[in-house]
Every structure is written in structure tokens, then in C-alpha cells.
Amino acid sequence: MTGLRSLSSGVRALRPAAFGADPGGERLARIQGSPHFKDGVFQNPGGTTRMRPSGSMLEFAKTYFEKEQRARRAPRGTVPVHPTTVADLAGPAVTGLRVTWTGHSSVLAEIDGHRVLFDPVWGERCSPFPFAGPRRLHPVPLPLAALGPVDVVVISHDHYDHLDLPTIKALAGTDTVFAVPLGVGAHLEHWGVPAGRLRELDWHEETRIGGLTLTATPARHFCGRGLRNTQHTLWASWVVSGAEHRIYHSGDTGYFDGFKDIGADHGPFDLTMIQIGAYSEFWPDIHMTPQEGVRAHLDLQGGQPHGVLLPIHWGTFNLAPHAWAEPGEWTKDAGDDAGQAVALPRPGEPFEPSGKLPADPWWRSVSAPVTRPWRGAQQSEAAPGQGDLDLAGER
Numbered sequence: 001m002t003g004l005r006s007l008s009s010g011v012r013a014l015r016p017a018a019f020g021a022d023p024g025g026e027r028l029a030r031i032q033g034s035p036h037f038k039d040g041v042f043q044n045p046g047g048t049t050r051m052r053p054s055g056s057m058l059e060f061a062k063t064y065f066e067k068e069q070r071a072r073r074a075p076r077g078t079v080p081v082h083p084t085t086v087a088d089l090a091g092p093a094v095t096g097l098r099v100t101w102t103g104h105s106s107v108l109a110e111i112d113g114h115r116v117l118f119d120p121v122w123g124e125r126c127s128p129f130p131f132a133g134p135r136r137l138h139p140v141p142l143p144l145a146a147l148g149p150v151d152v153v154v155i156s157h158d159h160y161d162h163l164d165l166p167t168i169k170a171l172a173g174t175d176t177v178f179a180v181p182l183g184v185g186a187h188l189e190h191w192g193v194p195a196g197r198l199r200e201l202d203w204h205e206e207t208r209i210g211g212l213t214l215t216a217t218p219a220r221h222f223c224g225r226g227l228r229n230t231q232h233t234l235w236a237s238w239v240v241s242g243a244e245h246r247i248y249h250s251g252d253t254g255y256f257d258g259f260k261d262i263g264a265d266h267g268p269f270d271l272t273m274i275q276i277g278a279y280s281e282f283w284p285d286i287h288m289t290p291q292e293g294v295r296a297h298l299d300l301q302g303g304q305p306h307g308v309l310l311p312i313h314w315g316t317f318n319l320a321p322h323a324w325a326e327p328g329e330w331t332k333d334a335g336d337d338a339g340q341a342v343a344l345p346r347p348g349e350p351f352e353p354s355g356k357l358p359a360d361p362w363w364r365s366v367s368a369p370v371t372r373p374w375r376g377a378q379q380s381e382a383a384p385g386q387g388d389l390d391l392a393g394e395r
Contacts, residue, residue, distance in 0.1 A: 105275065106121050107312065158183075255296055293334075
């Protein structure tokens with residue numbers, strides 16, 4: 001028995017700090033009492049969701065690791081990051097709402113005099129290890145400390161490209177409050193965030209921080225950081241409402257009918273931050289395509305174009321088989337076709353949704369040509385030989 005205990009202790013000692021901690025005590029009891037926790041795991045809206053790649057693993061490996069395909073998944077040159085300065089963020093937003101996308105799903109939202117930082121990832125890799133895992137395709141636009149004081153950090157779920165150990169440890173030394181889905185607080189406490197600075201919410205629960213109301217809303221995804229996915233930490237999208245403005249951050253999610261309910265309960269929104277990258281036909285339930293992302297935005301707005309859509313979860317890490325610039329190109333097309341305003345900032349470029357929107361397709365200067373399936377067969381038939389394929393042809 002002593003030998004077994006020693007072995008167990010040794011395995012725990014090898015556990016990377018980035019794995020975080022499993023929920024226990026009162027936190028675990030609250031998880032087990034959640035209406036969204038059943039049969040020992042959190043459940044997605046609408047029931048079971050496929051979390052592992054579907055179809056042939058051989059076909060997936062061929063698609064993912066083939067040399068020519070790998071080359072498509074990275075920029076051909078230096079990504080034109082906006083040289084954000086402290087001065088860019090020092091003055092108040094003229095309209096009361098200013099947004100700075102720093103890459104992937106990390107967004108600083110300055111809303112009605114408060115500063116909210118969503119899914120901050122300043123680390124070099126989204127991985128538990130400093131020597132392996134997806135590495136940044138562009139640098140962070142500015143040091144974390146240069147952002148200035150942040151009132152609340154919002155985390156959508158505990159995957160490495162959304163919950164980053166070095167970033168959280170840096171923020172733990174400030175006085176910011178953290179709003180996180182149920183169970184995720186165990187990781188943050190393990191990394192030094194005091195329990196008194198945590199607001200840990202189940203879906204449909206809300207918290208008041210300063211002049212803001214933050215509500216955790218459903219998403220269709222999954223969780224896990226260690227070798228086993230226990231489904232004991234929740235994933236969420238988030239609504240943030242101020243005195244004058246309302247914004248929405250999707251986190252990671254597959255498309256589902258719940259966007260309409262979220263919009264009916266909390267919308268319409270001045271800005272939505274919608275995941276439109278890292279999608280694949282191998283995992284259609286847990287990430288959205290650009291077309292689905294635009295559809296989700298319209299659902300959140302009551303079915304009609306309204307506000308501004310900011311595409312997130314693309315451009316920074318290579319996480320799926322699609323071409324690097326494809327999410328930006330396809331979202332631009334889908335937004336144009338729907339008559340929906342889409343902001344296309346360079347990483348680090350601040351903008352105000354009710355002002356002039358960044359609309360330049362900046363990725364084209366460092367990207368291989370991207371097919372345009374939104375134009376589909378009609379364009380191919382009208383102008384053959386231009387390299388455009390319909391969606392079926394692309395896949």
C-alpha cells in the first residue's frame with residue numbers, strides 16, 4: 001500500500017500546473033446540483049454532442065498532416081498587427097463602447113465606463129507545455145500590463161486557447177474580478193486568484209460588477225484540460241449589459257437554436273463577438289463555420305441585421321484543417337450577403353461599433369488565395385477558370 005501511495009504521489013507531482021485543479025467541496029456540490037449536470041457530466045443544449053473527430057481518423061490525419069494542406073493553414077508572411085499603444089486605450093470611448101481584438105478570442109471591451117477583458121491569452125502556446133502545442137502565428141499587439149486596469153476578466157471555458165496559465169497568473173496580481181462558468185474557479189484558485197475575486201456562474205445566472213450586469217448563457221461545446229475530460233467544468237457564452245450598451249461573447253460553440261432565446265432574453269446587442277474559426281466537418285457540433293456564425297448573430301438580433309459582428313477565434317493559432325485566412329474571407333462574404341455590418345480589425349486595432357468600422361481584408365497581403373464558396377456554383381458558372389469552388393468542391 002505504501003508503494004501505491006508513493007506512486008500516486010509521484011504521478012501527481014508530474015502533473016503540469018497548467019492542468020489546473022478538479023472541483024471539490026462546496027463547488028463540486030454546486031456542480032452536482034446544477035440542472036445542466038446529469039449522469040456525472042455537464043450536458044449540452046439539445047442533448048449529446050460529439051466532442052471527438054467524427055468519421056475516419058485516417059482521413060482526418062491525411063487532411064491535417066498533408067504537407068500542402070499544412071502550408072495553407074499558416075500566413076505566408078508577417079501578420080500586420082496593429083501597433084497598439086497605451087495612448088490608444090488611455091482616453092474614454094467617444095461613443096461609450098470601444099473594442100480591441102488582440103487575437104483569437106481575446107477582446108478588451110470598454111463599455112459605459114468599465115473595462116472587460118474576454119478570454120485573455122498572452123501566452124506563446126495554447127498548451128500545458130512551453131515546448132509543444134499550437135504556437136502563435138502573430139505576436140500579441142501589446143504587453144498585458146499596457147492594457148491598463150481591467151474591471152472584470154471573463155472566461156468562456158477552460159480550454160488552453162481560452163484559459164491561459166501565465167496570463168491568469170499575471171492578472172491574479174491585480175485587483176480585477178473574474179467571471180467564470182461553474183467549476184472553472186477551481187483552476188483559478190489553484191493558480192493564486194483569491195476566492196473573493198471570483199464570480200462563478202451557471203447558465204442563466206448573473207452577477208453585478210460595478211455598473212455592469214454579466215450573465216452566463218448557454219453554448220454548445222465541452223471542457224477539459226488534463227488527460228481526462230471529466231465534464232466537471234461548464235462552458236458558456238456571456239452577455240454584458242451596461243447603462244447604455246449590450247454586448248455578447250460566444251466563447252466556443254456549435255450552432256444551436258438557443259441563440260434565438262438568448263437574443264429574445266437579452267438582446268438586441270450593439271456588438272456580438274462570434275466564434276467563426278477552427279471549424280471542421282470532423283467536429284461540426286462544437287465550432288461554427290462563418291456562415292453559421294453570421295446566422296447566430298442574426299438570431300441574437302431577432303432575425304434582422306443589427307449592430308456589429310466581430311469575428312473571433314481565428315488568425316492566431318492553427319487549430320483546424322481549414323486555410324488560415326478562410327474564416328476572415330468567408331465571414332466577410334457571408335456578412336455582405338446578409339447585409340450585416342462586420343468589423344474586420346487587425347489584431348490590436350481599437351474601434352467603436354457605432355463609428356467607422358475597420359473593413360479592410362488585411363489578411364490578403366499575407367495569405368494564399370482563398371476560395372469563395374459563398375459565391376458558389378453561380379460564380380463558377382459565370383466566370384469559369386477563376387479558381388472559385390463551391391463548398392462541396394472545397395471539402
